[in-house]
Amino acid sequence: MTGPQPSIAKTFVELADTLVDDFDLVDFLYLLTTRCQQTLAVDAVGLLLADNHGGLNVMAASSEQARVLELFQLQNAEGPCLDCYRTGHPISCPDLATQSGRWPRFTHEALDAGFAAVHALPMRLRENVIGGLNLFTTTPGTLDPELLAVGQALADVATIGLLHERAMRQRELLTEQLQTALNGRLAIEQAKGILAERASTTVGEAFELLRRYARSHNRKLLDLARAVVNHDDPTVADLAPRPDRNPTP
């Protein structure tokens, strides 16, 4: 019987390949969250990283939907992922409807968005916790322990991916690295907005435009995003031509 096993193997092969190949952190983490969602058969996955203030910020998510993103972003102040980050332990809530007292605001928003259960897995680096992987399902229930173990392994792979980036620097502290990663994410969001407006598409479609262009022109997603935002690269005009009626100073 073809259970999830073949796709779990495929997922790890794919991620490992990406890690050793021409590495693009943002693309990698996006890939990881979408594969995680598919492989574990959950409904939404978010990867959150610690900022400098003891809170969490979204670094990657399997869905562009505003409501889902908002749910991840809410956990800057309250929620299972924040608890997971603070304790360093996995946190599960198999039935949000019965636990509204634990995270009042988060639970309300999650139920409103159609989610019934949530699981948070810590991203650990030795004694530090740097963030969390958040899984949402629309039906209540616990996750198979084997699948949870796969989820934890994916969280660990994400951590490895982040460390991969820091190989270059002489004295790169973890806090700086996380801040840099989060800024990378924001640069992509800025580029998505620009492209969405220029090409008259949704921001989700704009992201796909960016990814496709990055792949076909062998450029890092982040470098491309920065070029779009700072108008540094004339060839990026191929991505989405600027309409003539809005000349940029």
Add this chain to the structure above:
Amino acid sequence: MLASNLDALEPVCITDSRAGEVEELQATVGQGPGIDALMSGTPTLVDDLASPVSARRWPVFAPEAPRLGVRAMYSLPLALGALRVGVLDLYRDAPGELSQEQLMDALAYADTALLLVLDARSGIASPPDPRAGGNGGPTLWHAEVHQAAGMVSVQLGIPVLDALVRLRGHAYRHDERLADVARSVVERRLRFDPGDGEPATNHDQKKGQS
């Protein structure tokens, strides 16, 4: 130090004359840890400006700074995504490392400095705790705020940082949350057009589809 581009570096807030002289030096020679931090978007922490490593890296700036009384320098970029807002330069008159704790504090100061700079540009009077309220703190890191800034920058033909400033100013003046204004822009219910006094709304819907 504030900059919209490398040609327009200007020291904004100086604590003593030594710091002022070093900032001046950096801007004049066009090299230094602060400039590196600004351009790369990552912190540049220099334990000893008199070391050979520093001399190789900043051949004009590094030997000169200790003569002005500065031996160590820690530069933290004020950045939001791809936007380079400025740099926070911290100095020491003796060589040494920033402890982990000091670095954490410095990074927190940098975030606050960033908010204050944005407030000033938006025409917002900074609240006593810039991290409180709906227009600073975590919201500034929300995906939709930056998507909206990108969109508005194209709508108005202005740099993305200016668009972000406009969004914050708009939210403040209309007593709305920045997150809600951003959501309206991204869902195309709110548009900023050049030449209009006020941005245009498509219809009165409060909640869009998602």
